[in-house]
Amino acid sequence: MKTNILSKFFAEFLGTAVLVLMGCGSAVIAGPNGTTGVGLLGIAFAFGLSVVAMAYAIGHISGCHINPAITIGMVIVGRMKTGEGIIYIIAQIAGAITGAGLLLLIASGKEGYSIVANGLGQNGYGLSSPGHYSLQAGFIAEAIFTFIFLLVVFGATSTKNIYGSFAGIAIGLSLVLIHIVGIPVTGVSVNPARSIGPALLSGATAIDQLWLFIVAPIAGSVFCAITWRYIFAED
Template sequence: MKTRIVASEFLGTLLLVFFAVGSAVLAVEYLGTVGIALTFGFTLLALTYAFGPISGCHVNPAVTLGMYMAGRIGIRAAVERWVAQILGAIVGAALLFLLAKQIPGLETSGEFGSNGYGDRSTVGINIGGAFLTEVMLTFLLVHVVLAVTRKVAVTGFGGLAIGLAFAAIHLVGIPLTGTSVNPARSLGPALFAGSAALSQLWLFLVAPLVGGVIAAYVHRLTHPYPNVPPEETEDAI
């Protein structure tokens, strides 16, 4: 079962980066901000129903951290997911980079779906604003995930709520920071975008994790009696 969970998190994160980030890299002129936001939302919606019954479809270290802080999973399960998500994001970005190289005239350095602030932000948001943006957007995502998944598996309309929230988050966040809310999603593209993206990467690793932790604590106040599957808490500490 743990192999299936790790494989699901790896593949889910890979597909999220390849298709969702790929919409920003390959088709930004055709889709625009709304189209890219919807692509992120639709992709996560589909992945949630595909992998939710197996791993919960976190595909995001901030979501996994929120699950751990909320007492939904143990530390070993969290670490396994984090490793799978990071590797999946890197492989997804590598495949996207390989595809982008096959398109004549497409610039793969500089942006490449990475996140940024200052002169790397569409609206020029400063570092403080970018940090607050990522904390608040991630808070919304993680809180919604925790609220609609009283079990690890996503059933019913929970996936729809997650997908819609993810799309809304991107509608707000794309002009500000490019929208991270996911350290793995930020890491993969930044490795191929170049030094400018890497120099700002720390913010998009730290801020989403902070947002995830805050969401977990707030969730404990608003939903104090989660339905936790026993097998998911055996190694909890």
């Protein structure tokens, strides 16, 4: 049975909301300054496991992009139409904002929580970078990490990949790997929607720096899609 576009919209909306709530939530609620202190490795796995969980929950409905960079890449390589891609991106951004809103509601339930001091897991560079990395370092990291992430996505979901049933695991673990290396640099975006949600609610510097976490992942996505289409093309 063919899945209708409304089902795909809500699947992408829900999947992205879960990614932001659980991924960013691991940093805000259970991170180094949280109750359980899962640390950098725990945060990295929270993002990756969110993708794995959603891949098997909604993958059969929408493909589980939950990331505008992936959707843009899929349009470029010819795996989806532009109109459908736009609907996906709208759903992803709406889902990310909803996920960030839910996280704020939960985090605010703890006495002493301040969105200014504790944030919502937003991305940043310079003084807003976890490791105080520069704008240039942040841009290069986000573009390259997105390229690597999309390369895994294209390969894992290829019709010629005999291990296709494990695509969700491969994609999720690649995101874990990227976070282990990239969290100190920018907090890791590689997903414009994931950055937009927390930034809009956090305001101030997060919004001022948001452009990088939209432009760099899209640049990495476009470069990877072109590379895949003209160098690793399936046809």
